[in-house]
Amino acid sequence: MRADLILAGGRIRTLGPSGLRPHSHLAVAGGRVIACGGSDLMALQGPRTRLIRLRGAAVLPGFNDAHAHVVYHGLTRFGADLGGCKTVAEIVARLRAHSHSLRRGEWQQGMGFRSAELQERRPPHRLELDAATGGRPAFIDERGGHLRVANSAALGVAGITAATPDPPGGGIGRDPDGAPNGVLLESAMRMVADVQPPPSRERRRLAIELTQRLLVSRGITSVGAAVNRGFAGDLLTFQELAEARRLRVRVNEFLSWELLEAAVAMGISAGYGGRMVRAGPIKVFVDGGAERVVMREEASGAWRTPPDELKVLVNRATGAGLQVAAHAIGDGAIEAMCDAVQASGGRGSRHRVEHCTICPEDLRRRLGRLGMIAVMQPLAARAARDAPGLFPARFREDLASHRRLMQAGVRIAFSSDLPVTPDPNPWRGIRAAVEDPVNGIDLLAALRAYTSAGAYASFEESVKGTLEPGMLADLQVYAEDPVEMSRERWDGLRPQAALLGGARVFGKL
Numbered sequence: 084m085r086a087d088l089i090l091a092g093g094r095i096r097t098l099g100p101s102g103l104r105p106h107s108h109l110a111v112a113g114g115r116v117i118a119c120g121g122s123d124l125m126a127l128q129g130p131r132t133r134l135i136r137l138r139g140a141a142v143l144p145g146f147n148d149a150h151a152h153v154v155y156h157g158l159t160r161f162g163a164d165l166g167g168c169k170t171v172a173e174i175v176a177r178l179r180a181h182s183h184s185l186r187r188g189e190w191q192q193g194m195g196f197r198s199a200e201l202q203e204r205r206p207p208h209r210l211e212l213d214a215a216t217g218g219r220p221a222f223i224d225e226r227g228g229h230l231r232v233a234n235s236a237a238l239g240v241a242g243i244t245a246a247t248p249d250p251p252g253g254g255i256g257r258d259p260d261g262a263p264n265g266v267l268l269e270s271a272m273r274m275v276a277d278v279q280p281p282p283s284r285e286r287r288r289l290a291i292e293l294t295q296r297l298l299v300s301r302g303i304t305s306v307g308a309a310v311n312r313g314f315a316g317d318l319l320t321f322q323e324l325a326e327a328r329r330l331r332v333r334v335n336e337f338l339s340w341e342l343l344e345a346a347v348a349m350g351i352s353a354g355y356g357g358r359m360v361r362a363g364p365i366k367v368f369v370d371g372g373a374e375r376v377v378m379r380e381e382a383s384g385a386w387r388t389p390p391d392e393l394k395v396l397v398n399r400a401t402g403a404g405l406q407v408a409a410h411a412i413g414d415g416a417i418e419a420m421c422d423a424v425q426a427s428g429g430r431g432s433r434h435r436v437e438h439c440t441i442c443p444e445d446l447r448r449r450l451g452r453l454g455m456i457a458v459m460q461p462l463a464a465r466a467a468r469d470a471p472g473l474f475p476a477r478f479r480e481d482l483a484s485h486r487r488l489m490q491a492g493v494r495i496a497f498s499s500d501l502p503v504t505p506d507p508n509p510w511r512g513i514r515a516a517v518e519d520p521v522n523g524i525d526l527l528a529a530l531r532a533y534t535s536a537g538a539y540a541s542f543e544e545s546v547k548g549t550l551e552p553g554m555l556a557d558l559q560v561y562a563e564d565p566v567e568m569s570r571e572r573w574d575g576l577r578p579q580a581a582l583l584g585g586a587r588v589f590g591k592l
């Protein structure tokens with residue numbers, strides 16, 4: 084067989100059995116690696132082979148970001164950017180400035196503030212938003228995705244009043260007299276989201292294109308497209324982009340738990356789809372965001388899905404051959420997911436725990452025995468370690484327990500949770516995972532968590548994740564070898580180019 088493409092004279096690491104040991108040459112045909120080795124691969128050169136001389140450049144498999152909010156991140160670009168706001172007044176000012184770009188009747192959105200970063204140490208009140216937005220409905224999101232604030236007009240559209248009870252798994256913020264103050268926690272966010280006009284398909288397409296540009300510029304060639312709510316039409320939007328040959332990353336699209344029955348009825352099971360777009364796991368929330376996690380020994384926290392409901396859902400999904408991706412941060416939530424998987428007999432279903440932040444020894448062993456996957460964010464773990472008081476000190480060894488999970492036989496896949504982490508650069512997370520003083524892992528393990536483990540999590544380990552012969556030629560090229568450079572430089576590291584199936588999707592070669 085002749086090669087379509089030969090990369091020659093580089094430092095090529097397959098991350099397969101040869102680990103970090105570099106090879107100098109790699110040959111591609113039909114979008115797949117056909118050989119990796121030394122200069123003898125030049126024998127595969129034919130008259131139509133494209134030859135790229137790497138001149139010492141380093142090559143790695145493309146990264147797989149197993150959990151990033153692709154559509155949502157892109158959509159936030161159309162709202163007011165509230166990232167870095169230090170005061171409520173600043174939020175109001177940015178909303179006011181942004182409102183000039185809106186059409187008549189369009190809802191105003193904003194995203195990226197964090198209550199803990201505001202001088203007031205609280206989210207804004209609806210009346211404060213009203214000052215900027217007037218009678219136009221507005222709905223702004225805290226970074227992290229578990230708290231939103233609606234202005235008075237948006238609460239009005241949703242019909243939320245002092246008489247409205249808190250929904251299960253959620254809370255309506257209230258003034259002392261019981262009137263809603265605009266804050267909506269966890270499942271209560273839905274009460275407004277459900278009456279908000281969904282973004283147009285055109286806007287969603289633009290959102291995806293915006294996000295994929297960011298992802299490929301970071302060497303990410305596969306992504307688990309996470310959803311909080313998600314729209315059933317997102318899958319079609321990805322597919323249309325793929326058919327138009329405009330999709331530049333391979334997408335494993337999560338389906339919101341509300342779509343479970345529809346997915347079962349359509350006969351969708353794990354791995355459904357093609358090499359560019361597949362319908363992925365059923366996403367469900369077990370507990371809340373970092374401040375509202377369910378811990379076994381504490382009464383606080385919020386069940387977004389109570390254990391008995393979770394059992395029903397996991398059982399239904401397992402029976403239909405579907406994988407579940409369960410948001411679970413606290414040990415109580417992780418335990419509930421283990422119970423549900425065990426009861427469903429879903430050992431071979433590769434059910435996923437998203438975040439898996441506080442995972443003690445007994446649960447690590449259960450995850451391993453149940454064949455489950457921990458989809459983690461190494462950067463979030465560092466943030467949790469650096470935020471004293473967020474998680475009790477007794478959980479030091481169980482917090483972001485990458486090494487201990489691996490020792491228990493649990494597969495770990497890494498991810499950014501974009502836009503919770505605003506820059507999806509995997510190297511920053513890899514650095515955090517390697518340097519972690521308590522649960523640190525070696526570089527090869529961290530790279531595999533960001534490549535082949537993501538492929539395993541989407542049932543694609545036989546087609547991508549390494550650069551072994553037969554694998555898709557999804558790869559990234561670095562002018563300077565990341566393995567040899569000092570780790571401080573990883574924080575701003577970018578690939579020179581990225582290839583998907585042997586075709587360039589980013590940069591220059």
Ligand SMILES: [Zn+2]
Binds near residue numbers: 150152309500
């Ligand atoms: Zn997420």
